Amino acid sequence: MLKKREKKTGGGIVETMDSSNSNQKICAMIPAQMNPLQNDFDNDIDFHQDSFTLAQPTSESDETSDEDFSDIVLAPIIDQLKRLLEQYSDGQIIKELIQNAEDGGATEVKFLYTGKKQEEIKYSKKTWKETPIKIAMQAPALCVYNNGIFTDKDWKGIAAIQCSQKEKEPLKVGRFGLGFKSVFHLTDFPLILSGDKVMVMNPLASVSKVVFSKKLCKIDKDSQRTILKLIGDKFGFSRLCFKDGYQGTLFWFPLRTEPSKLSRDTYTYEKIQDIFHGFKDLAPSILLFLKKIEFIEVFEESENDLIYRVQISAKKEEDIHHIREQRGDFLHQVVELNGKLANEYLFHYMKLSIKCEGKKWLSEETNTKDWIVVNHYHGGSVSDGLQRLIDDEEWSYSPYVSVAGCLSNCDEQFKGHIYCFLPLPLERTSPTGLPVHINGFFALSQDRHHIKWMSSEEENRTGHSENAVEWNKILATEILPMVYSELLTYLTKAGIDTNTIYKLFPKPELITENWKIFIKPLFKQLYEKNIIFTKASGGKWIKPKEATVLVKEEYPDTTLKVIEDVYLLKKTNVACLPDVFVESLKSHGRIEVSDSSCLHSFLINHDDIFELMDINQKMKLLEYFISNDIEKLQDLKILPLANGEFNIFDAEEETVFLCEAESLKLFPGMESRFLLDISQKLIDRFQVKQLMSEHIPELLQECIEINSFRHKEITPQITDWLNVVWKYIHKNEDVFQLSWISHLHLLPFHKENKLIQVDSVSILSSRKNMDTLDPQLSNSLENLGVKIITSLSNTISALVEGKFVQYPTTEESDETSDEDFCEIELPPIIDQLKRLLEQYSDGQIIKAPALCVYNNGIFTDKDWRGIAAIQCSQKEKEPLKVGRFGLGFKSVFHLTDFPLIISGDKVMVMNPLASVSKVVFKRKLCKIDSDSQEAMLKLIGDKFGFSKLCFKDGYQGTLFWFPLRTEPSKLSRDTYTYEKIQDIFRGFKDLAPSILLFLKKIEFIEVFEESENDLIYRVQISVEEGEDLRHIHDQKGNFLHQVEELNGKLANEYLFHYMKLSIKCEGKKWLSEETNTKDWIVVNHYHGGSVSNGLQRLIDDEEWSYSPYVSVA
The missing domain is CATH 3.40.50 (Rossmann fold)
Known part of the structure; x- marks a missing residue:
């Protein structure tokens, strides 16, 4: 017969010694009347305040007597709590209360801070005994609600210290610690109200009276009023709850405002704000691995004053219902296994949108991120180490691992974190270095801060590890790699953007030390999966061994894309991957990495590929081979010729020359023999040579023959080439x-x-x-x-x-002096200038040498105002004036300091060197003094119909006189010689053949030297003998009249004007010795009818003064 003796210590701490079972739990802080071991109590138990005595079993042996046994002293409850508070920071409080709600089956959690002070009741043994509820119902306080309801086991567990009622429940988050007691950071008197009960704790009381617990219906009226006064309007609590019970759980934590025996820490509004700021940092991912909770809210003072919300977001209620069912179905499967292995792998895939919404001081932003979560419960055939731990009755962890990847535009600095359903405390850097969050039933340190790993000292000393460390290693190397690879392969089938998926691939160089053991097993898994994306065949995912890989780091971005596109021209399974990823895969099997040799072989084996490439692709390939392996250019058809075609690189081919664009003009029709803008590294390789002077004659001979010159x-084209x-x-x-x-x-x-x-x-x-x-x-x-x-x-x-x-004759004798030579050989214009310069002082405006310009139009008043203006145009609002596009007349100051204009009955002279008020001189011709008249007549009296009569009757045209600047002046240091004027007219000659095409009125332009009898060049609209220019003039005039009437607005319909012109150019003397005529067709168009919104908007803009006028010749 077994004998049992029990010893009762002070405060209801009980130990039972049984010869058949010596492994009983020790539970403190449980009142004797609630202790689950109470049934074993008998009258022999002794109570001693704050001590613990082991009961002594009876033995028939004489060797042992009662005197041989003595008491073991346990620390008082208050000291045990103090040690717990040292382990759990106040930052844990929010998570522990969420954990409590999760384990209680809640789907929603709400936090509310109230700062309204309540009439304070001073704590004493007497007040605690008489009004325990009033002691707890104080403010300011933190109130926490969830919609779960406590079971009897929950009530027992929450009152326990140093043991967990959830330890043998493998899916309870709270099994990992005794975290609820962290609320004693804030308060000395936590109150819990759930279902039909209320409980208040007071660790300052004697051990036997630490916990007060009562049915709600048995609460006295005074305590009811106190409760209703503080929480009667919060989270659905009302007077009816004292009768019918409360459908939820509510915690009330009166904040410690003065130091107490339990803690010297007091809590203010600011400290509570800090706690919620810490929660906000965790919030965006806090719901990812929970099995039931769907949203968490934070309020201030009332439920109408929302500060923060994090929730599983869905467009409609059915979506939330679907997510709830998904979570529930998988949870049901796992719960039934009760910590044992499944017959086969269980996977659960879930796409979640997590929405965070902040207000006021906590945050003023809203954001939503999409996640993919893969939950896994292990099963099937497993390693001996895992099987041993699963079979261990004392081991109550489940082989449960999850991975969550962010599908939204997550920050590049994404910090993968560790979760045991709730996140471990955040660190400055990622504890894993992974671009995903990982969750699992990891064995943690008591404070839930860290995963247990073997230290290097322990490894060196023992060579083996405790079960907790071994378990974590198994999860990291056997199960996590499988789940991680499953996440990636699932995404490849779900149509997720390739870049998003690749961002979720781990970078081995970033993985932290403890997690490096996970890399090789992961990539071993990935090597067998379709996790490489190729754009071939419209885009598909393939196994690494099926890919031709381009290592991203080895190419500039533009080159990488081009080489990828070239491979794709032949539907090759090409993929672009980072180096570390490639190296990790290589350790598990063959990977074909493309380098210059591989690419060269590919191009040679597909010689028709060059016809499929565009110019950019060929040039980028050329650039790549020159930089990496120039010899591999052999036989590749990517040598860029100046004619836009490409040739094969081969020394046996005809020589091609590298030259500048200017030199290429020497060899028209021979562009296939030249290269432009190519690397100097190619010179004297293959058939490429630098063009040198000694090559020119032979190439010119070839050019002459090719072109039959x-x-x-x-x-004219041959003449230009000769030049x-x-x-x-x-x-x-x-x-x-x-x-x-x-x-x-x-x-x-x-x-x-x-x-x-x-x-x-x-x-x-x-x-x-x-x-x-x-x-x-x-x-x-x-x-x-x-x-x-x-x-x-x-x-x-x-x-x-x-x-x-x-020469036609011999040169003159050396006896002729320089003076004689100059005197004889000076051109007539110089002789005239010498005589003029003798007659007129430097101060006179009418000087020579000069450029004289005539046209048969006459200035209007607006023209006179415009030509004297600087930095503004009088023609700006006249859409058909050519001069509206610039202020170009002022360019004549390149040539002259004193331009003179005669038009109609007026003359104007400009002098930018004068004071501002005297820059422009303008006068009627009839009022010009006789000396000035004489000076003007001496120089221009015989030119373009100007005569003495003009001073009386006015001049029928416009004449500009630009005395050339022959010495540097304040305006410009540039001087103009005869040769420079010749260069200006040569430039005009190049433009002349087409200069009249789009002008509306001018019919010819002539260039003379010294007099109108000495024609140098003429360009004109030409007509055959017997024809008249009047027809062309009328044609232009009619169309111009239509357009001018529209004044820049749209026509009702398209206006077209067709005109055939012959332009004749005739040169003489030094400017040109040739005559040629070209026929043109000119189509002028003014737009109208129905137009695009963009054009209509601009036409309607009052500030926009352009016309929809376009011509083609």
Whole structure:
């Protein structure tokens, strides 16, 4: 027969010794009347305040007597709580209360802070005994509500200290610690109200009276009034609850406002704010791994004053219902297993949107993030280590692991965190280094701050680990890699954006030390999964061994994309991956990584691929091979020729030359022999050479043959080409030998209008400083085959005269002085200028040399105002005025300091060097003094119809006189010579063939030297004999009239005007010695009818003064 003796200690702390079971739990802080062991009590139990005595079993042996046993002293409850508070920071309080709600089956949790002070009842043994509820119902306070209801086991558990009622319940969050007691940071007297009961705790009381518990229906009226006064309007609590019970759980924590025996820490409004700020940091992910709670709210003073809310967000109630069912179904499966292994893996996939909404001081922002959560319960065939722990009766952890990945545009600095359904305390850096949150039944330190790992000291000392450490290692290496890889593969099937998925891949270099053990098992899993994305075949996910991989870090972004696109042209399974990812996969199997050799082989094996590539792709490939492996260019058709085509890299091919764009103009039609803008590294490799002066003659010969220049009549295009060639030779005289080109057809022979060889027997017909070749002699020489050259451009003359082309006579004797030479050879214009400069002082405005410009229009008053204005245009609001687009007349100040304008009955002179008020001089012609009249008549009296009569009757046209600046002035240091004016007109000559096409009125432009009898150049609208320009003039005028009437607005319908023009250009002397006529068709259009919104908006804009006028010729 077994004998049992029990010893009762003070405060209801009980220990039972039974010879058949010596493994009883020790529970403190449980009043004797509530202790689950109370049934074993008998009359032999002794109570001792704040001590604990082991009862002594009876033995029949004489060897042991009662005197051999003694008491073991347990610390008072208040000291035990103090030690617990040292383990649990006040930052844990919110999480522990959420944990309590989760374990109680709640779906909602609400926190409310009230700062309204209640009439204070001083604590004493007497007040505690008489009014325990009033002691607890004080304010300011923190009130916490959830919609779960306590079970009897919950009531027993919450009153226990140093043991957990949930330890053998594998899915209870609270099994991991005794965290509810952390509320004693805030309060000395927590009150709990749930279902039909109320409980108040007072650790300051004697041990036997620490916990007060009563049915709500048995609460005295005075206590009821106290409760109703503080919480009667909160979370559905009302007077009826004292009769019918409360459908939820409510905690009331009166804040400690003065130091007490339990803690010297007091709590103010600011400290409560800090606690909620800490909660806000956790809130965006706090619901991810919970199984029931759907939202958490924070209030201030009343439920109408919301401060913060975090919730599972859904567009409609059915979605929340679906999520609730999903969670519930998986939870039901897991609960039934009761911590044992499943027959096979259980996976649960859930997409959640978590919405956070802050107000007032806690946060003023709202954001929603989408997550994918994969929950897993392990089963099937497992490792011996895991099986051993699962079979251990003392081990009550479940093989449950979850992973959550953020699908929203999460911060690049995403910090993956660790959860045991609720998050462990946040750290400055991620405790894992992973881009996901991980959750599991990890074995934690007592304060729930850290996962237990073996320290390096323990590993070195023992070589083996305790069960908790071994368990965590198994979760990290056997189960977590499987769940993580399942998350990634699930996303690949769910149509999630590729970049989002790749962001969730771990970066091994960022993984923290304790979690590095997880990397190899993970990538072993991933190697067998379809986790590599390729754009081939419209986009698909493939296994790593099926991919041709481009390592991202090895290429600039633009090059990477081009090489990827090139592979895709042949539907290759190409993928772009980061280096660390590739290296991690390589350790588990073959990975084909593309390098220059691999890419070269691919291109050679698909030789038709070059026809599929665009120019950018070819150029980027060229750039890549030049930078990485230039020899691999062999046989690749990506050598960019100047004609826009590409050739194969091969030394056996025809030589191609690298040159500047200017040099390419020497060889029209030969662009396939040249390269532009390419790396110098290619020079003297394959068929590429740098263009040198010695290559020019041979290439010119080839150019002449290809273009048949030697057999063609000289055209303007050939003339332009000749100018380019001779200018190049002139520019490179120091390195270019004329003898190299003596055999080439580069000399223009105008009599036959053909090119002749440079070394042809030839002679000039005339030259300055020399006699002209006698006509009879000239004929005789021609009969002998000598080419008589009548004119050469200045550039050609300088190089060939006296060398290849002979002078007509010998040069003058050295006895002639410089003065004589200048006196004789000065052109007529210079003689006139010398005489003029003798007659007029420098101060006079009417000076020469000058540029004189005439047109047959007459200035209006608006024109006079506009031409005198600077930085504004009088034509700005006249949409058909050409001058509205700029203030270009002022450009004449390049040439002159004193422009003069005569038009109609007025004359104007500008002098920017004068004071502001005297810059412009303007007067009627009839009021000009006689000296000024005489000065004007001497210089322009014989030009463009200007005569003495104009001072009386006015001038029928407009005449500009620009005396050239011959010395630097305050306005400009640039001076203008005869040669510079010649250059200006040469520039005009290049524009002349098309300059009249779009003008509305001008019909011809002429350039003269010295007098109207000395024509240098003319461009005009040409008509055949018998025709009249009036028809063209009328055509232009009618269309112009229609357009002017619209004044920049849209026409009712499209207006088109068609005109055929012949433009004749005729040059003489030094400007050009040729005449040519070109026929054109010009279509002018003014827009109208129905137009786009954008055009209509601009037309309607009063500040917009452009017209919808477009022409094509």
